[in-house]
Every structure is written in C-alpha cells, then in structure tokens.
Amino acid sequence: MSRNDIEIIPAATMMAECQNLLRAANLPYSDIEPHLQTFFLARRIETVIGVAGFEHYGDVALLRSVAVAESVRGLGIGRQLCDACCSYASALGIRSLYLLTETAADYFATMGFQEIPRNNAPPSIQNTNEFREFCPTSAVLMTRQMSKRFLRVIRLDESDTHVYDRVARPGEWAVTGSFAFLDDGPDSLSGKRLQSFRTGFLGTDSLGWGTVAEVTEINELEYRRVVELLATQFVAHFGAPNMEQAAPMAEQEAAYTASLCEHPLHTLMAIQRKFSDDGIVENLRVVRPSAAGHDDLRLWAPDES
Numbered sequence: 208m209s210r211n212d213i214e215i216i217p218a219a220t221m222m223a224e225c226q227n228l229l230r231a232a233n234l235p236y237s238d239i240e241p242h243l244q245t246f247f248l249a250r251r252i253e254t255v256i257g258v259a260g261f262e263h264y265g266d267v268a269l270l271r272s273v274a275v276a277e278s279v280r281g282l283g284i285g286r287q288l289c290d291a292c293c294s295y296a297s298a299l300g301i302r303s304l305y306l307l308t309e310t311a312a313d314y315f316a317t318m319g320f321q322e323i324p325r326n327n328a329p330p331s332i333q334n335t336n337e338f339r340e341f342c343p344t345s346a347v348l349m350t351r352q353m354s355k356r357f358l359r360v361i362r363l364d365e366s367d368t369h370v371y372d373r374v375a376r377p378g379e380w381a382v383t384g385s386f387a388f389l390d391d392g393p394d395s396l397s398g399k400r401l402q403s404f405r406t407g408f409l410g411t412d413s414l415g416w417g418t419v420a421e422v423t424e425i426n427e428l429e430y431r432r433v434v435e436l437l438a439t440q441f442v443a444h445f446g447a448p449n450m451e452q453a454a455p456m457a458e459q460e461a462a463y464t465a466s467l468c469e470h471p472l473h474t475l476m477a478i479q480r481k482f483s484d485d486g487i488v489e490n491l492r493v494v495r496p497s498a499a500g501h502d503d504l505r506l507w508a509p510d511e512s
Contacts, residue, residue, distance in 0.1 A: 213256075213284055215291045218246035224255045225272070232274035235341040239272060245299075246272070247291045249284045259288035261296060261304065264331035268296050270306040271337055283451050289318055290431055297353045297427030304351045305332050307342040312349065317455045319462050320349040353427050356468035357461075358382070358420035358476065360410050367418055372399040375410030375417035380425070380433050382464045383478060384409025384416075385487045386445065393482040404480055411436050414444065419494060422474040425465075434461045467491060 218225050222240055225248065229236035239246065239260065245268075246260030257275040261268040270292055275284045296304055305328060308315060312322060325348045332338055362377040375381065388396075388404050396404050407416030411433055425433070437457035438450055447453035467476070475494040480487055 212251050213282075213287060214250050215287055216248050216250055218243050218248050218258065218260065221248060221255070224248060225258045225260075228255065228258045228274045228276065229272055231276070234272055234274055235337065236272070238336050245292070245295065247288055247295075249275070249288055251279075257284045257288050259285070259292050261292050262335055262337075263296075263299060263301065264329075266300060266302045267329050267331060268299075268301045268304050269332050269335055269337060270304050273311075283454060285314075286318065286454065289315075293318075293351070293353070294428050294431060302353050303329075304353060306349050307337055307346040308349065309343070309346045312347050315349055317458045318351070319458065319465075320351045322347050322349050324348070355425050355427075355430055355465050356422050356470075356472070357425040357430065357433070357465055358408060358468060359423045360408060360417040361419050361421045361475065362417065363419055367416070370399060370402045370418075371407060371416040372403070373413070373415040375408065375415035376413050377417075379410045379412050380429070381408040381410055381417060381420045382437070382460050383467070383489055383491075385480060385489055386460065387414075388480075388487060406477065406479060408476075408478060411440070414440065418477065420476050420478075422468045422470050422472060422476065424472065430461065430465075434458055437461060 220243070222243055225239055225243070225246055226236040229239070242260055242262050245263050246258065248255050249257030256279050259270070259273040261270045270289070273285055273289060293304065306315060306320065325344070328338065328348055358381045360375040360377055360379050360381045367374050384407065387409060391404070403416045406418050408418070408420045409416060434454070434457045437460055438447070438453040441447035441453035441456055442450060447456065470476075470493065477492055477494045479490045479492070482488070
C-alpha cells in the first residue's frame, strides 16, 4: 500500500465509521455527531482506515479524534488526515488550532504544533468535553498558528544572475537551504557554488539561490504545498529514499524557516554561512526592517568586468 492508494474524504454522514475507528483506538466517540462536518476519513478502495476531525469555535478549533487502523499505521495516513483538517481549518478562517495528547507530543511537533501551558487555552477550548472530561490533566496542550510568516525571494537588482550558477525566481518561497551543503567541506567549494554557500537563500521550487528574502504571510494551504514540495525535492535531489522519510525533514525545514520570520511584514533578510568545527553556521541579519518599498536598496552593483 502506498500514499497514492489512500483518499481523504469528508466524514459527512458517516458517523458509524468514525465511531468504530475511535472505539477501536480507545478514543472518545460519543460526542462527535455535532462536529461531523469538520471530520475527515481515510479510505482505501471501500475500506475506511483512518479518521480525524476538529471542533470549530470562532477563530479557534480543537483537533481531535486522530485514529488510524492498526494494520496500516506507519504509512503517513495520520499526517494526511491532519493535513486535511489543517487545510480546511485555514479555509474557515481559523487562526489557532489546539489539541490535547498524552503520548503523541513528539509526533504532532513534526507538524508544527508546540506545547503550551493548559491554562493558556482560550475559554472555548477549555469548555470542550475533551478538555474538561475526556483528557486527563496529564495530557499536554499543544497549539499551531494557522496564519504563518515565511520567506519569499526578492530580487533587488540583477546581481544574483551574476553571482549564482542557478538563480531563484523572484517571488518563490525560500528556505535557508543549508542542507544543500551537508556533503561539502571548507575546501570543496569554489566559484559560484561557494557564493551560494556564503550568501544564498534556496528557492523551494527552482532550487536556485537568492541573496535577499522578504518576510511575508503564507496561508496554511500554501505552507502545506511548500512542505510537500520540499519533501519531493529531498527525494529527487538530496538522497531521501522515499516521501515517508522525506516528509518529517521537510516539516522541520519549513518550521525552522517560519521560526526565523518573527519580524514585521516586508522585513528583508540576508544570510551568511561559514564552516566551523561543529558544522555549518548560519547568521541571519535584517537588511531593512519593515520596508514596503525596496526599489532604492542595492547590496552591491553587478560586476561589469
């Protein structure tokens, strides 16, 4: 069985199928009926093999009831279901997604969830059955912000076309991309590849390099596409054996890049890298804070020689 064999469908009227899966996983199921419109099922041919859903309260929601049939665990089906929930939540305008878990905090962390104190949950989440009754106080509360900021390549002049062997397209999503040099060392780089190492952000689509990246908003659907694209690139170009193993690495790379974007919108970022005894060291700096117009900014003039 592969990921291509699985379809993710709305649960809609399929309450019995949802309850059967949740009952088998020893998860609460008696109160899901009011929330079925925001539940999803994983199906292979005519067999339902997974479920996940969320409770919707204004601009927040509680992710819950993530369960996969024991015979097909480990194939990424739970992640597909969670992705479907996150994408739908984003489309509904939900800004923050919460969950409670006793045993899967590390798993949900790979999808961008972060642990927070239970008393930080908004009242609507604290009033849910999951929070008040079903999940013990030992369960940790995690959250994920649905509205993120990310890096996008911006080209201030034509200098990038002179200094890099492959140039990122203006406007494409970018990551720091230091993983592209993990097989290199201080003495193995030269010329334009050395310049890419020293000062380049990596375009996620073109795998080209750009000197400057801009902090901008990214919606959940676009963010998931970036993660999927990164995983595809890891398999095609960076030695990952398959998508299942590439997906967590892509999640980590995207989450790391998003964590660098705690600056005002339109902030311009530059990067400098060097080798140290501990590996590759990144140093990011703000080129211009919160500038909506960048036409007058140049890092250097193209070499005319």
